Amino acid sequence: MSYEEQILGWYHHFHEHPEISGKEFETTNTIAEILDSFGVRYKRFSDCTGLIAELGEGGGAVALRADIDALWQEVGGIMQANHSCGHDAHIAMALGAILYLREQPLNRKYRFIFQPAEEKGNGSLWMIKRGAMDGVSVLFGMHVRPEEELAYGQFTPSIHHGACIFLEGKIRGTDAHGARPHQGKSAIDVMVAIHGYLATLYADPAENYSIKLTKMIAGGQNTNIIPGNGLFAIDVRAQCNPVLDVMIDSIETGLDRIAELFGVQIEYEWKDYTPGATVSKEPERSARESIIKIAGEEALEKPIITSGSDDFHFYSRKHPEVQTTMIGIGAQVSPGLHHPKMQIQTDILDLGARVLAEAMQLVHIKE
Numbered sequence: 001m002s003y004e005e006q007i008l009g010w011y012h013h014f015h016e017h018p019e020i021s022g023k024e025f026e027t028t029n030t031i032a033e034i035l036d037s038f039g040v041r042y043k044r045f046s047d048c049t050g051l052i053a054e055l056g057e058g059g060g061a062v063a064l065r066a067d068i069d070a071l072w073q074e075v076g077g078i079m080q081a082n083h084s085c086g087h088d089a090h091i092a093m094a095l096g097a098i099l100y101l102r103e104q105p106l107n108r109k110y111r112f113i114f115q116p117a118e119e120k121g122n123g124s125l126w127m128i129k130r131g132a133m134d135g136v137s138v139l140f141g142m143h144v145r146p147e148e149e150l151a152y153g154q155f156t157p158s159i160h161h162g163a164c165i166f167l168e169g170k171i172r173g174t175d176a177h178g179a180r181p182h183q184g185k186s187a188i189d190v191m192v193a194i195h196g197y198l199a200t201l202y203a204d205p206a207e208n209y210s211i212k213l214t215k216m217i218a219g220g221q222n223t224n225i226i227p228g229n230g231l232f233a234i235d236v237r238a239q240c241n242p243v244l245d246v247m248i249d250s251i252e253t254g255l256d257r258i259a260e261l262f263g264v265q266i267e268y269e270w271k272d273y274t275p276g277a278t279v280s281k282e283p284e285r286s287a288r289e290s291i292i293k294i295a296g297e298e299a300l301e302k303p304i305i306t307s308g309s310d311d312f313h314f315y316s317r318k319h320p321e322v323q324t325t326m327i328g329i330g331a332q333v334s335p336g337l338h339h340p341k342m343q344i345q346t347d348i349l350d351l352g353a354r355v356l357a358e359a360m361q362l363v364h365i366k367e
Contacts, residue, residue: 003099003351008035011092011349016082018070018088021117024049027091028069031114034095038102048126050116055098056106060137060365063111064356065312066094067118067168075340077180084342085119087143089331089349093142096353101360110360111136119272124314133319134238137365138283141312142356144344146337150303150330152345155295155355157287158303159326161310163244163276164237167251169268171218173228187218187230193262194232197254201247208307209238211247228264237307241276241317274309278316280323283363287327290358295351304328308337323366327359 015137019027028049028214035042035053042053048280050068054061068091070081094112101110113132133139143159151158166360176184191213198211211234220232238244248270259266284303291300316324329352332345 008094010291014148062107097357100357144331152332154330156328166232172265201353283325
């Protein structure tokens with residue numbers, strides 16, 4: 001059986017056996033069985049799905065992350081696990097990259113991080129906690145891209161994801177009769193003030209960012225009661241991490257002052273933080289060269305900037321000394337990522353595996 005046939009077979013297996021975040025038990029078992037058949041060493045965990053595999057020896061490992069979880073969504077009227085984000089393709093290409101690297105002289109250590117729970121936004125933190133980045137100098141990621149973003153057969157040496165975070169808040173004021181507003185502390189007034197305040201927050205116009213209320217709930221069945229309590233949520237996004245950090249500080253300061261101004265309590269919690277991309281020049285260069293060498297100069301596309309997010313970027317956030325980039329793969333994803341009927345053009349998988357293996361070999365490690 002050719003490598004291309006093996007990679008395609010792996011893809012079909014994982015596509016037909018999806019498992020949701022943190023529950024990728026059989027997915028992990030299958031990856032381990034494939035690695036056993038290669039004679040590749042790996043490490044598993046008693047308290048976490050996913051695994052870390054290695055080839056070669058030496059310090060300053062070059063690593064590749066492949067996310068392995070599926071989404072939980074409605075497909076044909078039935079709620080089920082579904083690989084509608086391309087992680088099945090990522091697993092197959094990472095295993096394919098191992099196949100191709102095994103043929104080469106291994107003068108350095110290559111690490112493969114088969115990471116669970118990307119869709120929950122915290123699987124990378126699980127792997128970091130379990131030593132995935134220990135001794136790593138360079139880390140590559142990969143992601144198949146929607147066809148409107150990257151044509152079939154095209155590759156980009158870097159994907160610049162944005163940073164995002166969400167706030168969920170509660171306002172605790174005092175109800176009042178509609179005829180006697182002075183006796184209460186209105187949650188609606190507070191929400192209007194929050195909305196106005198958010199509109200006054202500015203960053204450098206050259207930076208992409210957005211701040212908006214995404215939930216406002218107050219009041220009940222009685223229209224003659226001014227509600228004192230309410231719920232609200234804020235969605236905050238920025239293309240770069242420093243802008244997001246400034247926005248978070250400004251929002252916290254504003255909420256504290258609004259609470260004091262209106263004499264209410266505002267309780268809030270930040271949730272589901274995902275950092276933006278930090279793209280390093282050296283792995284981006286090696287990715288660019290590998291695309292040209294393996295797929296041809298006509299396959300090289302410029303870097304992609306997207307407001308989407310990926311927990312891959314926690315690796316560089318927690319380990320800023322590590323050089324990172326995420327390679328984008330034009331796999332004719334349609335109708336789109338996370339669509340319940342998402343499909344890819346599988347002919348790209350073997351080419352993608354070879355591009356990844358070549359990029360890992362071409363990259364220069366800082367001594």
